[in-house]
Amino acid sequence: MSHSHDDRLLPQMYLLEQPVARAALATTDIVDRIATGVADLEIAPGARIALGIGSRGIDQIVLVTRTIVAALRARGAQVFAFPAMGSHGGATGPGQLKVLASLGITDETLGCEIRSSMETRIVARIAVDHTDLPIHLDAHAAAADGVIVVNRIKPHTHFRGPTESGLTKMLVIGAGKHEQALAMHAHGVTGLRDLVPVSAQALVDTGRVLAGVALIEDGEHRLSHVEVIPAGQIRTREPDLLRQARSLMPRLPVDDIDLLVVDRIGKDISGTGMDTNVVGRVRALDFAGFERPRIRVVYARGLTHATAGNAIGVGLADLVHQRLVEAIDPVSTAVNAMTGGSPQTAAVPITATSDAEALSHFDRYLRGARPTSEVRLIRCRDTLSLQRLLVSRAVAEVAPADSTCTPVDLRWTADQDFGSVRGYD
Structure with missing residues (x-):
């Protein structure tokens, strides 16, 4: 994956396809x-x-x-x-x-x-x-x-x-x-x-x-x-x-992740916006999360239409895109989070105006000491859609043997948000 402004931000990316259980009824x-x-x-x-x-x-x-x-x-x-x-x-x-x-x-x-x-x-x-x-x-x-x-x-x-x-x-x-x-x-x-x-x-x-x-x-x-x-x-x-x-249930291909990018969250995806069984974080008053996976930073990019502005789960992220914040209905979000005893799940994280800005925040402040080439980065559409993922080389190298990885070039659009990737979108 390339970035025309600052190549340090992103390692080489791959389209990872992992097998999932298929048993659909007619x-x-x-x-x-x-x-x-x-x-x-x-x-x-x-x-x-x-x-x-x-x-x-x-x-x-x-x-x-x-x-x-x-x-x-x-x-x-x-x-x-x-x-x-x-x-x-x-x-x-x-x-x-x-x-x-x-x-x-x-x-x-x-x-x-x-x-x-x-x-x-x-x-x-x-x-x-x-x-x-x-x-x-x-x-x-x-x-x-x-x-x-x-x-x-x-x-x-x-x-x-x-x-x-x-x-x-x-x-x-x-x-x-x-x-x-x-x-x-x-x-x-x-x-x-x-x-x-x-x-x-x-x-x-x-x-x-x-x-x-x-x-x-x-x-x-x-x-x-x-x-x-x-x-x-x-x-x-x-x-x-x-x-x-x-x-x-499908899962992420590795347990230790530096950055998870989630394209959309919503009540139609999970009762907590993004499934805590997938991201490992819960953040209820009396329960922080599950043992696995262990994710350093979560970046959420948007809300689903069907969630009707209920952004519960936004507080499970560390970074969010401005479009997500603009779509929030604060009343339904607050009522849902407070009723569930998890007010932190409605807390709005640091907001970025573009994907480039969010990744810059990660690279400059949140990445830690790990070299960019070793960063474990995964991007998913939502926590229900885990068959096709965009992953960094560090994830591709340790992905399960029954997965397939194809190199991709993820370029920026004019407003510096992710462009489309064939096979992923």
């Missing part, structure tokens, strides 16, 4: 699995079913949710959807509708009404530290005859446990709206790991939950598993699905 398989699973559920004729949908950018989410609605209606059910996303969307009903719309989910695309508000009902309680912790449920969902939530199963961004990010979490923190998210996050990482499963089971025990639809994506962010799980089986089935999801 559209017909997705539809058939949902139809079969819904057909096996016990649904009374005319039952009012509330379908909870989250804020993640899940592959084929419109097809999945639309198919669930159609399958329920085929059983004679009356169906409506509701946002099951805790405090996202600025913790407002209209804001959460906007998040769903950014994912392509509307009344028209679903084929049913979406009812969005932040009002909840207390439907159960659990004992915590000699007191009762109320279990909240979206008020619209609480008035229904049954609740179904649909979510991707994946490792959580803050902790390790038998169930992490998936149906169990969505039943509690998602469907419980801002009230429940605040209550759970108040107990920190331990609360998320230990209290959420207990709370989800208490909710299931009320008889209000009909089922969960579990989704798993492969290493290319393609839907690879769809399973309709009756409510009583979620607690025992989800740990197996989490292990499956973890085995499919």
Whole structure:
């Protein structure tokens, strides 16, 4: 990679392609699995079913949710959807509708009404530290005859446990709206790991939950598993699905990195903007991060459109591009970060007006004693897109043997931002 202004800034770069798990389902398989699973559920004729949908950018989410609605209606059910996303969307009903719309989910695309508000009902309680912790449920969902939530199963961004990010979490923190998210996050990482499963089971025990639809994506962010799980089986089935999801997750090719450049962050990429399982940093009040990888400097370049200005995770970076800062919605970002007990993830780092300026900061102040030729630099589109990376020679030389590396010449555009690279963009 060359730089016409100062060749010291960047070592020779390569396009690295690393193999990732490929197991994408065909559209017909997705539809058939949902139809079969819904057909096996016990649904009374005319039952009012509330379908909870989250804020993640899940592959084929419109097809999945639309198919669930159609399958329920085929059983004679009356169906409506509701946002099951805790405090996202600025913790407002209209804001959460906007998040769903950014994912392509509307009344028209679903084929049913979406009812969005932040009002909840207390439907159960659990004992915590000699007191009762109320279990909240979206008020619209609480008035229904049954609740179904649909979510991707994946490792959580803050902790390790038998169930992490998936149906169990969505039943509690998602469907419980801002009230429940605040209550759970108040107990920190331990609360998320230990209290959420207990709370989800208490909710299931009320008889209000009909089922969960579990989704798993492969290493290319393609839907690879769809399973309709009756409510009583979620607690025992989800740990197996989490292990499956973890085995499919792509990772960075090395653990020790001097500079990681992330082209975009957003809620549709990860609940923390960039996946902490990939970058290793967490920065919650009671948990700094995972053991690996170890990254000296992270530079984030922009926000996704679907994140609607929510820049949670910006504080996981050390440097950011001005365009990212200009796209931030400070209200939704602050609410999300504070609710999650991780205000540092909303803190805006040192801002650069161009890639050249950001790399100059790294080279002059943050690189350390390592010679430029030995700098381990990786650039990715986002933390979901790790099949094709731009890496420095120092990374290419130690990359796994099943990876392929091709030299590239990454030139600057007139405003000194990265130009396009064939095979990467």
